[in-house]
Amino acid sequence: MTIRERDKKHLWHPLKQHQLHPESLAIVKAKNCVLTDENGNEYIDAIASWYTCMYGHCNDYIIEKTHRQMQQLDQVMFSDFTHEPAVKLSEELIKILPKGQDKIFFNDNGSTAVEAGIKMALQYYFNHGEKRSTFIAFENGFHGDTFGAMSVSGLSIYNGPFEDFLIDVKRIATPNATNIEEIKNQLKKYSLENKIAGFIYEPLVQGAAGMKIHDAEGLNTILKICKSNNILTIADEVMTGFGKTGRYFASDYIDTKPDIMCLSKALTAGLIPMAITSCSQKIYDRFLSHEMAKGFFHCHTYSANPVACAAAIAGIELLTSSEIQENINKIAKSHARFSQRIKAHPKVKASRHLGVIFALDLNTKMPRYGDLRDQLLSFFMERGVFLRPLGNTIYLQPPYTISNKQLEQIYKVIEASLTIL
Numbered sequence: 001m002t003i004r005e006r007d008k009k010h011l012w013h014p015l016k017q018h019q020l021h022p023e024s025l026a027i028v029k030a031k032n033c034v035l036t037d038e039n040g041n042e043y044i045d046a047i048a049s050w051y052t053c054m055y056g057h058c059n060d061y062i063i064e065k066t067h068r069q070m071q072q073l074d075q076v077m078f079s080d081f082t083h084e085p086a087v088k089l090s091e092e093l094i095k096i097l098p099k100g101q102d103k104i105f106f107n108d109n110g111s112t113a114v115e116a117g118i119k120m121a122l123q124y125y126f127n128h129g130e131k132r133s134t135f136i137a138f139e140n141g142f143h144g145d146t147f148g149a150m151s152v153s154g155l156s157i158y159n160g161p162f163e164d165f166l167i168d169v170k171r172i173a174t175p176n177a178t179n180i181e182e183i184k185n186q187l188k189k190y191s192l193e194n195k196i197a198g199f200i201y202e203p204l205v206q207g208a209a210g211m212k213i214h215d216a217e218g219l220n221t222i223l224k225i226c227k228s229n230n231i232l233t234i235a236d237e238v239m240t241g242f243g244k245t246g247r248y249f250a251s252d253y254i255d256t257k258p259d260i261m262c263l264s265k266a267l268t269a270g271l272i273p274m275a276i277t278s279c280s281q282k283i284y285d286r287f288l289s290h291e292m293a294k295g296f297f298h299c300h301t302y303s304a305n306p307v308a309c310a311a312a313i314a315g316i317e318l319l320t321s322s323e324i325q326e327n328i329n330k331i332a333k334s335h336a337r338f339s340q341r342i343k344a345h346p347k348v349k350a351s352r353h354l355g356v357i358f359a360l361d362l363n364t365k366m367p368r369y370g371d372l373r374d375q376l377l378s379f380f381m382e383r384g385v386f387l388r389p390l391g392n393t394i395y396l397q398p399p400y401t402i403s404n405k406q407l408e409q410i411y412k413v414i415e416a417s418l419t420i421l
């Protein structure tokens, strides 16, 4: 029996309606930008396996560093102990994080990084004897699948069964030149109630919404209003972090820096799940007290796993190398040229790009999941490219190590796909 056949007996996949889509492709190998299935077919991983493997799959340097760490110290409880990989990672991260991030708190995935950020904000006020229970978030944002993260996510099409259990959230539109005055008025109204604990946002690019890009200046205006009204700001950089936008973090494009940041996905270069919620000294200090209960009692068993920390340190070394920085620039320029080339196509409604992120919206109505989407996905796969359309958006976010030839192959396959619409 093939892996694909054996899979169906016991496995339940995420984001899948098994009755409609019983099949899953079995991948047996990954190297740099190429995935190989059990029949030996190869696919370029044009979205770096959900934006994680940004330095290429099975990167020799990352493997060497984590292998060495595995032989030295595999796992130890982080509430009672500390270790060199966690300390070193905190030092290296603080060097590249936006100004104002001083403390590093470990989680194990993007959703729990957001969950911890939300809890930090709530307890920040609670510790001060203030009850603030509401958050502000963007429409169509995505922040994860645990309850707090689900609550602040605006992409609520799949939250139906859980809606009665979510925390209170006020929604604002993402800023553009025409709506900023309206957003300012909304924010002023909300802040008068003194109930808002924080504003959570994906800076500049909303990933799950279809790589929608918004205005940096408008976002800066929103952040300034939050700061002046004592509303904590939480940047969810789970997707945008570690070079995707052409800077280390999307927040680097914005003058007003966040109080709290959520990091995961590319943090560990795709090797081991881990996440971080970082924050300013001001937040951390609010939890210092002679009372135990004012501490932050949020913990995940594998917090700061040493092997994951080693992968993250190696990832940062690669990210900050001139070679990777040059590659990011090269990919950004290449996307810009492709955008020019494809923009005028009658089947293309819009295209956008920032750093290694590129997206185009098809000039056609298409449900997020549906026949046309499945057809496109098969079209790409049959031509050796793994791309995962979101609604009518085709997007790519290739590993930084992708070659010019592979990039051109992706662009060509996208262009060819427009003829089947």
Ligand SMILES: *Cc1c(COP(=O)(O)O)cnc(C)c1O
Binding pocket: 109, 110, 111, 112, 114, 142, 143, 144, 145, 202, 207, 208, 236, 237, 238, 239, 240, 264, 265
């Ligand atoms: C993927 C993602 C999350 C959730 O991360 P998981 O590791 O899947 O829980 C949260 N926020 C953003 C912006 C993401 O892209």
